[in-house]
Amino acid sequence: MPELPEVETIRQDLEQEIAGKTLRDLEVKERLHLLKNCSxxxxxRSVVGQRLIAMKRRGKYLLFCFEKFVVVLHLRMSGRLLLEPAKHxxxxxxxxxxxTIYFDDARRFGALYxxxxxxxxxxxxxxKLGIEPFSKEYSLRNFRSRLNSRQEIKRWLLDQSKVTGVGNIYACEALFEARIGPEREASSLSSQESKRLFEAVLQILRRAIEFKGxxxxxxxxPSGELGNFQKNFKVYGRLKEPCHRCHGPISRITQGGRSTYFCRACQS
Ligand SMILES: [Zn+2]
Incomplete structure (x- = not known):
């Protein structure tokens, strides 16, 4: 599923393509699943003929900001915004x-408001969204105040109402970076650990954006090219491969139905 770095990459690319341009027409090929709160x-009627003022992002939502209205799009599992038509x-x-921008969505979970x-x-x-990384609200103090929870820290990171934009891959990578075990209770983090995690989240997201997701x-x-951050994974998808820090094997467990990859030796 696209997470913050992928959505931010799409936002930056689309901004270059369409910001300042007027929408001439639109065609909905799939209204039943896609349109959530409008026909x-x-x-x-709301956006055709209007100029796109800006492309913004909130968490994993893309915001097409027209003069009077905003089209809010969530790509969910398989949604893509492309400059060329694709199969779906x-x-x-x-x-x-x-x-012309084509929204392609094989699995039809994409949502438009x-x-x-x-x-x-x-x-x-x-x-419902929590604090936005890279915004003013993302302060150590705000981050810590939300840690007052009995959730496992990995699931806490995925909870969009706490910090928004982090999904499964970046949660695993940030916990490795911060040397924190994924099953720890959020409220059990020491002040040093919460500071390390606060910084690791930003660092991982920033690097992933640099690598275009x-x-x-x-x-x-949008150009159809691949992102490159997968070449930089330290734990995600690396079951039994050697840890970059201690050379021990990377483990995998399931939390909330999602795979968590981590190093038992250096994340505690
Ligand atoms: Zn290790």
Missing amino acids: ERELK TRLILEFEKNK LSSQEELEKLPALQ TSIESYRM
Whole structure:
């Protein structure tokens, strides 16, 4: 599933392609699963003919900010935004100067919400989100105050209402970086450990954005190219391979139905 670094890469690339351009037309090929709070007619009436002011991101949501309305899109499992049509096109956005964006989504979990600019903060999908890494709210103090939870720390990192944007891959990598065992209770972290984790989350996300995200499943950049962060994994997908720090074998357990990769020797 695309996580913060992949969505941020898409945001940056799309901004270069379409920011400042007017939407000439749009076509919804799959309204049943995709449109969550509007009809195709409403969507067209709200944004066709409007200029795209900015491409923004909140957690794993992409925000197409038009003059009066915002189209909020979550890619979920397999959604991709591409500059060329692919096999499972669900939505086509035709901008001026022959710039067309295709939303491709093989598994149809992608979700689109329409909001006015004024009501954006009230959108239930966004309201639930926790602190945004790279924002002013992401401070050590805010981070620590949310750790007051009995959740396992790995599951805490995946909980979008605590810190938003971190998914399974980056949670594993950040815990390795911070040398914290994934099964620890969130509230049990010492102040040194919480500081290490706070910093590791930012560091991992920043590096992954530099490498244009991780392509191990369906994720592609809008150009169709692959992200490259998978070459930098220290633990994810490395079962039984030697730990980069202590050379012991990497372990795997399941938490909340997701695989967690970690080093038993140097994460405690
Ligand atoms: Zn190790």
